[in-house]
Amino acid sequence: MxxxxxxxxxxxxxxxxxxxxxxxxxxxxxxxxxxxxxxxxxxxxxxxxxxxxxxxxxxxxxxxxxxxxxxxxxxxxxxxxxxxxxxxxxTARLTEIEQVDPVDLTIAAGAGVTVARAQQAARELGLDLGIDLASRDTATLGGIVSTNAGGIRMIKNGNTRHQLLGIEAVLADGRVLTRWKELTKDNVGYDLPGLLAGAEGTLAVITRVLMRLVVPSRETQVALVGVDGVGAASEVTAAIRRAGLTLEAAEFMTRAGVDLVRDHCGLRAPLDADAPFYLLVEVSGQDSAQEVLFGVLQESAAAVLDAVVEEGPAHRLWRYREGHTESVSAESTTPPLKLDLSTPLREIESFLTALGEDLADAAPNVRAICFGHLGDGNIHVNLLDVGVDQREAITDLVLRRVTRHNGSISAEHGVGRAKALWIGLGRTEVDLDVMRSIRTALDPAQLLNPHILPAGQR
Ligand code: FAD
Ligand code: MLT
Ligand code: ZN
Structure with a gap:
């Protein structure tokens, strides 16, 4: 036509x-x-x-x-x-917040509602959305469902799929699929909302969502802790849990990343002492969470180089972590190569070391900034100054490296176009076949987002 x-x-x-x-x-x-x-x-x-x-x-x-x-x-x-x-x-016009239900703890809203608006609507009733991420002012509910976004609250609440109770979506041929029940338990047949979560727009266009809400913790404390590496950071998070505190978030950054954010955002050094690796934790507890947290940090003195604690939400400390994405983009001479990966927790350290060696050999011109959601084993490898002609070879190197460490080539951002060629890494032939069959059943002509999540593999 x-x-x-x-x-x-x-x-x-x-x-x-x-x-x-x-x-x-x-x-x-x-x-x-x-x-x-x-x-x-x-x-x-x-x-x-x-x-x-x-x-x-x-x-x-x-x-x-x-x-x-x-x-x-x-x-x-x-x-x-x-x-x-x-x-x-x-979905820019699908912006109606239909209902926030304080009894069933749900929100029903259009797919184009931003995460921040949904959070605000929930907060007005003393509740919250279980998902939070730095793109909250622009990212939409349809987007976070379609990518099965993780974000900074995943360690406590799970990913977007966990928050999804119901869905309305339109299939490629125009038929409307509705699965909409305010039920926590509903085992009749396949989990179709769960299937659309993370489908990246290849199976249907989501128009409305019914999501679970959470009850926010009252007393939260944020600590930025300087440590010498992943092992020490993990010791601190384990000690926090043993002390009976709830981990609301556990993020990591490196000195290179914090320095970049400081340069770009004009921030002062977060701690008095220098540290190669930083852990940002937000915790909550029944009472005196601050005292308990201080106690944990003192007991973990062997692992802690320096630390600062602030009563939550403590935007000042979060700025060092949330400033990474914009700083990386602004400071790279070419569009950054962003590779979102995960490994088992025990493999993070060895993966980071091996990756550093790989990159020093193959692409010494490239600056690597790694940060992410430590508690989820989610590492954001951000590569600055990558030449256009280097992108494919470096992507290949990094994705093969993480696969060797029993990891995933996509932790929370999806496959999209960026990783479509590598979808076979870490997946079996049968797995890929089932995915192709599902796609063909729902969209035989492959008209929805045809160029992502393809059958292609390496
Ligand atoms: P889009 O970018 O518009 O679309 C993303 C994908 O979903 C595309 O494949 C699109 O086709 C599909 N899609 C969108 N809407 C629909 C719909 N209604 N129906 C069907 N398919 C649809 N991601 C995380 O997981 N965790 C983070 O912590 C995080 N932090 C971020 C911080 C910053 C500063 C930025 C810029 C991004 C961050 N992201 C993060 C990535 C991004 O915000 C998420 O992937 C988010 O879920 C995308 O939502 P969106 O509405 O912008 O979707
Ligand atoms: C984050 O955790 O900050 C995001 O997923 C965004 C990014 O990777 O830059
Ligand atoms: Zn992330």
Whole structure:
């Protein structure tokens, strides 16, 4: 179908004002957050509700036109970018918060609601969303479900799939799939919401979500602890748990990362003493959490080089950790190569050491900043100054290295375009076959996000 004809048909569904084709207007929809993926689109369409999403997909299905669903476009693996002219289906108008239920502890909302708005709505009733991440002001509920985002509360609440109770989504041919029950226990058949979580927009377009809420902890304390490595950091987190405190978050950073954030954000040194490795913990307890935490840090003196404690939410200390993403992007001379990985906890240290050696041999020009969610074994390998011609070889090297350490090539950001070639690493042939079959069953023509999570493998 010609683009003009397609645009007319889409405009008949959503109104002319919500089919965008002007290159200046669509520019922000065809570039990813890191600036590496820059694509093109025939049109960006912004439906207002599930019925319009279904009608849009029906038009595209009949015309054989591929569609890329897009929420806040904060994804870090290029999955939300149309690279070959696909139609972008934006959830920007699916922004209704339908209900926050303080009895069943749920929130029902449109897929385009941002994480921050959902958090705010929950907090007004003394509750909270179980997911939090630094992109909260822009990332959407549909986006976090589709990527099965982890974030900084995962150690306590689990990932987005754990928070998902119900879903409304539109299949590639326009049929509406609804699984919507405020039930914690519901074992009738396959877990279809769970299947769409992490599907990265390849199985359906999510239009509404029903998510679990959590009761926030009252007294929280944040500590930034300087240590000499992963082993010492793990000793401290283990001691915190043994003391009866709840770990609300356990993040790690290195001296190189903290120095970069300090330079970029103009922050002073977080501790008096110098440290090669930093642990940021947020803890809660029934009472006197601060005293208990001080006690733990004193008892762990052999592992602790220096520490500072602040009563939560302690944004000042979190700034060192949350400033990493923007600082890495701003300080790299090329779009950063961001590789989100996980290993078993016992392998983190050896993985980091081996990775440093690999990179020193293969790409001495590249600066590596590693940080992440220590409690989840989730390491964000961020590589600065990577030349365009180096990206594929370095990605290959890092992903093979993490596979050798029994890890995963994607911990929480997804596969997207960035890792599509490597999806076979750590997966068996049967596993890949089942994934292909599911995709073919739901979207035989492969019109939804056709270029990510492909059957291709290495
Ligand atoms: P998009 O970027 O728009 O899309 C992401 C993927 O989901 C794409 O494949 C897209 O096609 C698909 N998709 C989006 N909406 C829908 C829908 N309604 N239906 C079907 N498919 C859809 N991620 C983490 O996991 N943990 C973190 O701690 C974290 N921190 C971040 C911090 C910063 C500063 C930034 C920039 C990113 C961070 N991210 C993190 C990555 C990103 O924010 C998450 O992946 C987030 O879930 C993406 O949401 P989004 O609405 O921006 O989705
Ligand atoms: C984080 O934990 O800060 C994110 O996942 C973002 C990133 O990897 O830069
Ligand atoms: Zn992360």
């Amino acid at each position: 010609q683009t003009l004809e397609l645009v007319d048909e889409l405009a008949a569904v959503v109104g002319r004002a919500h089919v965008l084709t002007d290159p200046d207007v669509v520019a922000g929809y065809v570039i990813d957050w890191t600036g590496h993926w820059v694509g093109r689109t025939r049109a960006v369409v912004r439906p207002a509700d599930t019925a319009q999403v279904a009608a849009v997909l029906t038009v595209c299905h009949r015309a054989g036109v591929a569609v890329v669903p897009q929420g806040g476009n904060t994804g870090l693996v290029g999955g939300s970018i149309p690279m070959e002219g696909e139609v972008v289906l934006s």
